[in-house]
Amino acid sequence: MTAMRRFLANGWLSAYAFLYVVFLYLPVIFLPIFSVNTAATPKFPLSGFTLKWYEDLPRTPALLDAAWNSLVVGVSAAILSTVLGILAARSITRYRYPGRRAINGLIMAPLVLPEIIVAISLLLVILQLGLSLSLFTVVLGHVLVSIPYSMTVLTAGFEGFDRSLEEASADLGESAFGTFRRVTLPMVAPAIISSLLVCFTISLDEFLIAFFLTGTEATLPIYIWGQLRFASKLPGVLALGTLLLAASFLLMTVAEILRRHAAKRTQNEGGLYA
Amino acid sequence: MPERPRTERTQTERPMIEIKSVTRSYGAFKALDDASLTIKEGEFFSLLGPSGCGKTTLLRMIAGFDNPTSGSISVDGQSMEGIPANRRPTNMVFQSYAIFPHLNVEQNVAYGLKRLKLAGPEEKRRVEEALAQVSLTGLGKRLATELSGGQRQRVALARALVMRPKVLLLDEPLSALDKKLREQMQVELRRLQQAVGITFVLVTHDQYEALAMSDRIAVMFGGRIAQVASPKEIYQRPVNRQVADFLGGMNFVKAEIVEENGASLVVDTLGFGRIKTDKPKAFVRNGGAATLGIRPERLRVLWDNATAKFEVAGKVVERHYFGEITHLIVEIPGLEKPLSVTETNDFGADDIPVGTSIRLAYDPEALVAMAD
Amino acid sequence: MTAAAEGSPAFGMTRARRNALLQSEPVQGFALISPTFLYALILLVLPILVVIAHSFWTQNYLTIDRTFTLENYRIALTEPIYRDLLWRSLYISLTVSFFTVVLAYPIAYFISFHGGRHKSLWLFLITIPFWTSYLLRVMSWKVILGYNGVLNSGLMGLGVIDEPSTALLYNSSAVIITLTHAWAAFAILPIFVSLEKVDRTLVEAAKDLGDGPIRSFLRVTLPLSAPGVISAALIVMIPTVGDYVTPKLVGGKDGVMIANAIQAQFGKASNWPLGAALSVTTMLIVTLIAGATVLILRTAQRLAR
Structure with a gap:
């Protein structure tokens, strides 16, 4: 009752919130829509339902290589x-x-630096050191930009952790390592898994750093970038993009559920979204 | 009044914890300043004082979570220097209880036993026994998050007791509970201590808690131990005004020393006349002046024409009703501060009008001399 | 439960003291963070220093001439093409941060004050598109705004226009729209956090003292959430100045930004020192603008009281 009344009282604000969410989701939703459309160009009206663009994907060796590299x-x-x-x-x-x-x-700085700066400065150093560009150099760059997110997730997970739990463990005769294994690790495990998922998602979706730092091997976003030049390849790219979107949604949902689980345990609200 | 009977079965004169001039400083600040103390085997001992007095610091040093800057601590005749918390014969009940939220009650209680590598049935038996001691039988499978505050406290107790420590340390264990539950747990804790016979060291800022449970109390202020004595001694014969104030209301009366000898003092007061009183052990003469103190409940209203051997006359200036008792503020000619009097309400003290002239009876023994 | 064997008292003391040092908070804390700290130092600070060094050198074909020169900066700041690109990048990023913040504030306010029990669900709903690939989100705007795209075909289908409009794609407006969408979540979070910190009783106090809903918002809520607005503006502005993907995909000739020029210097044009100078200039300008933004908003906040 009161929720309903409040909703009506703030009618214009609620309506705005609704429109805003539509604005956020609409562009993203066109990818799956046109990925099952028979026409080769994305335009209305829709011409018919097909899964052929998806069926073509596993028959593209370059794509499979890129997927493996991304993994x-x-x-x-x-x-x-x-x-x-x-x-x-x-x-x-x-x-x-x-x-x-x-x-x-300093550790959080990559979050607010233009990505191009991070990418070209790493590129310069790697070339100066005479290292060859490879997937390894891409990993180096991805770790740099992922750490701030990992820190955010983990700090929230660790902050609610009552220090006296570790003291209680020591008091009951457990060694420092035993305490870490039997108390600390189980308590923060959800936050750690959540961090792994978030960082994997960032790396999976990251384009610019991979674009600068990779040698001949492509990751999925780089493969997509290459395909964008050919208009005829667009439906396949849309299909691949849809799969990537689905993967990101799934991973982030799991990460969020785990984060909430951890928050409940440590009675600590907050994290990535707050 | 007879001394409250105590079970002396487990209490011996053997020292269990010896604290010798322990100081803990953080830079210039001294959390604990040259504290010395001996706690006997089987004793229920309380460290009482306001927050920041160093009582928790001392407890954490006994447990091994903190180390003295100087001085030494020994438990059961063994020096604790360099021994980490996990290898000390002490266990602790934490203020927050520190119940492991990812384990159930049984697993919490068995946490420390796992290190001892007991046989399965033996471990189970000891867990059951500990749960029974704290009346939690049957709740073994509950998750920590499903427990009430009182139950969490019991789990924390069982988890520590199951280790059969030489000393059980309790850090404000009742402060998170509501008043009624707290009073119930005071009785239970005392009973439990008698049953298991382990030395208990309790940290608290609640004077009633300390008075109700302890064999002996150490009152602490500003990192120093002010007085160590039995509850009755601490309450009735506080060594100084600070201790007297912390333990409850006390009327202070200025006095002039007439005669001082070995064990007694004779003083002149304006309101109470000439009084002969015991000289406290730590009494330091400060010129010719002294302070006497008398608890409000040791002053009794004299009704109608009743008389007493020792009485003092005055006028009621304020009256405060507290249910079973009434506080009267009585102005006495010659005293710079009015006296506070506590009277039970069974004779109608709650009906005495403000402005009434009354007489108060007292026992000169109840007037004790103390340092300022 | 058994005590450790004890050494001689003298040895015990020194061991205790050494342990005390090793166990002291600062030492342990610093030791723990040092791997991550070193990683950031070697892969972030050092590279940026290398970029700065390069910006003072020159390149002859494949060799780098390490004589100090300001020539690259002269080119970066005076050559019309780079000057225009810098200006346009700044214009675009300031516009984008203005729009994202203005659009984000009501949402953050709505979630914080009226989100009720579903606060974290709302936040999750709003942030999840942000976790999808940036490249894909930009690509979907290309699909929407293209000549044969969703918007044109949709509007034609509705009879609003007769032939596809070319005005939608390949210009700076397309870049602004795309970036505003892409960075929306980044603006909502800091504003939300600062609104959450606003003590609700302060708002009630303002109303109790006679302010209406709008006046209490302007006099209490808005000034108190200003730090969130500042960080939202900065967190959007700083990365967007150097955006590469969006101008490349939807910007066309008209929407090229400085990052594309920087990339060109490290790619085709192969003039690393000039690329470095452009990067350093971009960073400096961003820092100056960030400082100015903070200053202006702080002053505005003070004047509003």
Whole structure:
């Protein structure tokens, strides 16, 4: 009742919120719509339903290579940035020391730097060092831009962690490592998995850094970029894009559910979305 | 009044915890300043004081979560220096209870036992026993998140007791509970301690809690131990005004020393005349002046024509009703501050009009000398 | 439960003291963060220093001449093509951050004040498109705004226009629309966080003291949420100045931005020092604008009281 009344009282605001969500989702929704359309160009009216664009995907070797590359890069970047994120988040939430805020600021900096700057500066150093561009250099770049997100997820997970839980474990005779294994790790596991998923998603979707730092091997976004030059390839790209969208949605939903689970356990609200 | 009977079965004169001139400083700030204390085996001992007095710091140093800057702590005759918390014969009940939220009640209680590598049935038996001790039998499968505050507290107790520690440390264990439950748990904790015979060290800022449960109390202020004594001694014969004030209301009366010898003092007061009183052990003479104190409930209203050997006359200036008792504020000619009097309501103290002239009876023994 | 064997008292003391140092908070905390810190130092700070160094050098074909020169900066700041690109990038990013913040504020307000029990669901709903590939989102705008695209065909189908409009795609407006959409979530979050921190009793106090809903919003809620507005504006403006994908896909000739020029210097044109100088210039301008934005909004906040 009261919810309904409040909704009506703020009618214009609610209507705006609704329109805003439409604005956010509408462009994204055209990808799946035109990926099952028979016409080769995306325009109205729709000409008919087909799955042939999807059926073509597994028959494209270059695409399969790109998908495999994306998987390798994504998994490596997710693991590496989460490990680095765990160390940093633990340090930031648990200890007080001079320079803590400055170091935190530096680690979070890629979040507010133009991506092109991050990409070209890494490119310059790698070329200067005489390293060859490869998927490895892409991982290096992806880890750099993923750490801030990993930190955000993990800091929220660690912050609600009551320090006396670890003291209680020590008090009951458990060693430092045993305490980490039996108390700390199970408590923060959801946040860690959530961080892995978020970082994997970022790496999977990231284009610019991969574009600059990869050698001959393409990731999925780079493959898509290459296909965009050919108008005739557009429906296939739409189909692939739809699959990528679905993957991102799925991964982020799981990450969010895990994050909430962790928040309930540590009685701590917040995280990526707050 | 007879001394409250205590079970002396488990209490011995053997020292269990010895704290020798322990100081803990953070830069220039001293959280604990040269504290020395001996806690006996089987004793229920309380560290009482306002927040920031160093009581929790001391408890955490006994547990091994903090280390003295100087001085030494030993438990059961063994120095604790360099021994980490997980290898000390002490266990702790945390203020927040620190119940592991990812484990159920049984798993919480069995947490420390896992390290001892007991046989399965033996471990199970000890967990059951500990749960029974805190009346939680049957709740073993509950998750920590499904427990009430009182139940969480019991789990924390069982989890510590199951380890059969030499000393159980309790950090404000009742502060999160509501008043009624708190009073119930005070009785239960005391009973439990008697049953298991383990030395309990309780940290609290609640004087009633300390008075109700302890064998002995150490009152602390500003990182120093002010007085160590039995509850009755602390309440009735506080060594200084600070301790007297912290333990409850006290009327202070200025006095002039007439005679001082070994164990007693003779003083002159304006309101109460000449009084002979015991000299406190730590009494330091400050010129010719002294302070006497008397608890409000040790002053009794004299009704109608009743008389007493020692009485003082005055006028009621304020009256405050508290249900079973009434506080009267009585002005006494010659005293710079009016006296506070607590009277039970069974004779109608709650009906005495403000402005009435009354007489108060007192026992000169109840007037105690103390340091400022 | 058994005590450790004890060394001689003297040895025990020094060991205790050494342990105390190793166990001290600052040392442990710093040790723990150092791998991540070093990673950021080596892969972020060092590379940026290398870029800055390059911007003072020159390139002859494939060799770098390491004599100090300001020539690259002269070109970056005076050559009309680069000057125009810098101006346009700035114009676009400021416009985008203005629109995202203005559009985002009511949503953040709605969620914070009227989201009720579903606050986190709303936030999730609004942020999830942001987690999909940036490239794909830009691509979908190309699909919408294209000559044979959704909007043109849709409007023609409705009879609003007779032939496809070419005005929709390949210009700076298309870039602005696309970027505004792409960065929407980034603007909502900081504003939401600052609105959440506004003590609700302050708003009630303002109403109690006679302010209507609009006056209490302008005099209490808005000034108190200003830090969120500032960080929202910056968090959108800074990355969009250097955006590469959007101008390339939907910008056409008219919508090219500075990042495309920088990329060209590291690609086809192969003039690293000039590319570096353009990058450094972009960073400097962004920093100046960010500082100015903070200053202007702070002043406005003070004047509003």
